[in-house]
Amino acid sequence: MADLPERLSRDALLALAIKVLQSSGLSREDAEEGAEILVLADLFGISTHGVDRLPSYTERMRTGGVDPRATVVIDHTARALLRVDGNNGLGPVVARKALKACLAAARDTGLAAAFVRGSNHFGPTISYTYLAAQQGFASIVASNATTTIAPTGGRAARLGNNPLGIGIPNPAGDPIILDMAMSVVARAKIRRAAARGENIPSTWATDKEGRPTESPEAALDGFLLPIGGYKGYGLALMVDLLTGLLSDAAYLTHVSSWVDSPDEPQNLGHFILCIDTKRLGSRAWLGAAMQDFVGILKDTPAADPAHPVLVPGENEMNAFKRNSEEGIAISSSLLEKLNELAR
Amino acid sequence: MADLPERLSRDALLALAIKVLQSSGLSREDAEEGAEILVLADLFGISTHGVDRLPSYTERMRTGGVDPRATVVIDHTARALLRVDGNNGLGPVVARKALKACLAAARDTGLAAAFVRGSNHFGPTISYTYLAAQQGFASIVASNATTTIAPTGGRAARLGNNPLGIGIPNPAGDPIILDMAMSVVARAKIRRAAARGENIPSTWATDKEGRPTESPEAALDGFLLPIGGYKGYGLALMVDLLTGLLSDAAYLTHVSSWVDSPDEPQNLGHFILCIDTKRLGSRAWLGAAMQDFVGILKDTPAADPAHPVLVPGENEMNAFKRNSEEGIAISSSLLEKLNELAR
Numbered sequence: 001m002a003d004l005p006e007r008l009s010r011d012a013l014l015a016l017a018i019k020v021l022q023s024s025g026l027s028r029e030d031a032e033e034g035a036e037i038l039v040l041a042d043l044f045g046i047s048t049h050g051v052d053r054l055p056s057y058t059e060r061m062r063t064g065g066v067d068p069r070a071t072v073v074i075d076h077t078a079r080a081l082l083r084v085d086g087n088n089g090l091g092p093v094v095a096r097k098a099l100k101a102c103l104a105a106a107r108d109t110g111l112a113a114a115f116v117r118g119s120n121h122f123g124p125t126i127s128y129t130y131l132a133a134q135q136g137f138a139s140i141v142a143s144n145a146t147t148t149i150a151p152t153g154g155r156a157a158r159l160g161n162n163p164l165g166i167g168i169p170n171p172a173g174d175p176i177i178l179d180m181a182m183s184v185v186a187r188a189k190i191r192r193a194a195a196r197g198e199n200i201p202s203t204w205a206t207d208k209e210g211r212p213t214e215s216p217e218a219a220l221d222g223f224l225l226p227i228g229g230y231k232g233y234g235l236a237l238m239v240d241l242l243t244g245l246l247s248d249a250a251y252l253t254h255v256s257s258w259v260d261s262p263d264e265p266q267n268l269g270h271f272i273l274c275i276d277t278k279r280l281g282s283r284a285w286l287g288a289a290m291q292d293f294v295g296i297l298k299d300t301p302a303a304d305p306a307h308p309v310l311v312p313g314e315n316e317m318n319a320f321k322r323n324s325e326e327g328i329a330i331s332s333s334l335l336e337k338l339n340e341l342a343r
Numbered sequence: 344m345a346d347l348p349e350r351l352s353r354d355a356l357l358a359l360a361i362k363v364l365q366s367s368g369l370s371r372e373d374a375e376e377g378a379e380i381l382v383l384a385d386l387f388g389i390s391t392h393g394v395d396r397l398p399s400y401t402e403r404m405r406t407g408g409v410d411p412r413a414t415v416v417i418d419h420t421a422r423a424l425l426r427v428d429g430n431n432g433l434g435p436v437v438a439r440k441a442l443k444a445c446l447a448a449a450r451d452t453g454l455a456a457a458f459v460r461g462s463n464h465f466g467p468t469i470s471y472t473y474l475a476a477q478q479g480f481a482s483i484v485a486s487n488a489t490t491t492i493a494p495t496g497g498r499a500a501r502l503g504n505n506p507l508g509i510g511i512p513n514p515a516g517d518p519i520i521l522d523m524a525m526s527v528v529a530r531a532k533i534r535r536a537a538a539r540g541e542n543i544p545s546t547w548a549t550d551k552e553g554r555p556t557e558s559p560e561a562a563l564d565g566f567l568l569p570i571g572g573y574k575g576y577g578l579a580l581m582v583d584l585l586t587g588l589l590s591d592a593a594y595l596t597h598v599s600s601w602v603d604s605p606d607e608p609q610n611l612g613h614f615i616l617c618i619d620t621k622r623l624g625s626r627a628w629l630g631a632a633m634q635d636f637v638g639i640l641k642d643t644p645a646a647d648p649a650h651p652v653l654v655p656g657e658n659e660m661n662a663f664k665r666n667s668e669e670g671i672a673i674s675s676s677l678l679e680k681l682n683e684l685a686r
Contacts, residue, residue, distance in 0.1 A: 077453060077622045077623065078452055078453025078454070078619070078622045079422065079423070079451070079452040079453060080422070080423040080452035080453050080454045080455070081452070081453030081454050081618070081619070081622050081623070083623065108422070109421055109422040109423035109424070109452050110420060110421025110422060110423050110424030111421070111423045111424050111454070111455070111456050112423065112454070113454050113618065115623060138584075138585070138589060150643070151640055151643050151652040152652070152653070153645050153646055153647065153650045153651065153652050153653070154643035154644065154645060154646065154652045155643075155644050155645065155646045156643055156644050158639060158640060158643050158652075166578075166581040166584075166585070168581070168584045168585075168588070168589070176580070176581075176584060178577045178578065178580070178581045180574050180577060180578070182571075184571055203546070206646070209646060210645070210646030211646055227570045227571025227574050227575060228527055228570025228571055228575065230653070231523050231570050232570060232571065234521045234523060234655040235509075235521065235523070237519070237521070237640075237654075237655060238509040238511070238519075238521045238655065241481075241509075241511045241519060241636070242481070242509070242511075245511070245632050245633070245636055246481060246511070246618075246620065246623055247623075248623070248624060248628070248632075251632075251636060252636060252639045252640070253639055273616070275424070275456065275589075276421070276424070277589065279420050279421045279424050280420065280424070280426065280458060280589055280590075280591070281591060285591070289588050289591075289594075290588070293584070293588055293594060293595060296501060296595045296596055297494055297501060297580075297595070300493070300494050300497035300498075300499055300501050301497065301498050301499050302496055302497060302498065302553075303496055303497065303498045303549070303552060303553030303554055304496065307496045308496065309494040309495070309496050309497045309501075310495070310496070310573070311580075312577040312580060312581065
């Protein structure tokens, strides 16, 4: 049977996601916060981090690996510094609450940061940097993750493919938003090459002995390589320090695998920094500068006219507009699964 | 005549650097601040960003491209947010003052940031992240730079090889410090390949049409490639936004070239974020966690035992200890030049 996609409006998908989360035991308020983050991912076209995650999130809550009733505790340790304990709550709920508290503190001091522990996979960083940008805040949002990357020169995984997001608001157009992890490619890309019987570039991964390989099978048994070798490794490490160690969360190999140990709290950490751009200058000034910035880039002569220069987040913002108008494509099998879980 | 290096103690090199800067017109206090940053670079073994820069800095001040008597103005626009105007002062002096003000504000609010405009090349980021770490502050320090990198898919330079530094203090050992720019390699590496008549990997640079090349000659006429293609490009862009645009400094192609237009102010921008780790937990907690972090990495089985896993900043911290004991190696030609300039 063909797995044809249906298109749901944002509101319809949001309502469905809220029902699924409530069925898992979340309060109405927490379900709304978590659903907002996931549906934003779908609007941005990042379907791997959207409602597609609900079945696995639900399963983790069912087995006790994530607590649907967790109380998120926020400690204002200093005027611009928050320590947040998610108490093993659902990642998007914990992080959404941390972002809200961080924005409130930043309105007071101009800039604030939240160090979050006791959390879980929180969706894509762009959901958070986008929400911050809509309120005029520049932000840096990062998390650590399951241990899958070997240090440069190593032949054992020690750190996660830690996502890093940076967003800059634009009163006169789309915000500019970067959402990236340090690996050269996502694991899914290597699986596709294996399925097609194709070799991969030797910059993508190593075998399990830590040696670069062109074999997708050896790569899937080995480790993803970070961008720029030791540079990407270094950057992923600093993200783990900011999000994990400084948050008093798990870091490096202390992060347990939610595949291997699904009922053990992962204790992931996040770092959220919010900067009130209204304290740096007027909206007119910022809008003009941002439009000028984008204009300079878009006017760059292209090496191949069929592939013009892009601005970070451009594809995602275009998907957002398209999906907002046409609805979000969900496969019928996923839709069926979600409707089941919503009961 | 052989250009043999001499070794100078830190104090002797510092005294010489201060004299050179004073001869260019800096006040005693400003000369001390600038010299501290440069000599730290030399201690860390980053000689390209240390006193080796004094002749070119001196020349720029002589032609009026940099103002040795600039007053650095600091505006506390919000309790945790500083806007700094370097008024075209010497980069290390402007940034050192901005760092000091940022640390003071962070002691009040737990975390603070300085957005700096009207500045110049400020040395390596590690000088600043190290100073912050010595006082128990984690930090992010970044700058924009002369326009040399083409956007992914473009065939004209639009952004700089913007340096990004992140430092985490360690009460029980060496801080962990990342200091990197987004290019895969530094230009100097390509020049060396050209000098040896060797080809280069196609991941290092493009020709002037924006096409990846293995010819070092074509590469020197073209553009350095960023790490991870569009990822490194995106990261360099976000650094330009944080350091240049949000600081109301120059950004992208508004940054003039100090080679092509030496008497025109570059109006570089910096971003300095300082986080008081003492507000996140005790020194005992942080020291234990950092030593554990380093231990996990250093214990990683190596793909090649001759090349063990390194921690960011490890090489620089080892150089620091060595150079502090043995003195800093300076070529006799550079020493002669500095003695000349000091008169």
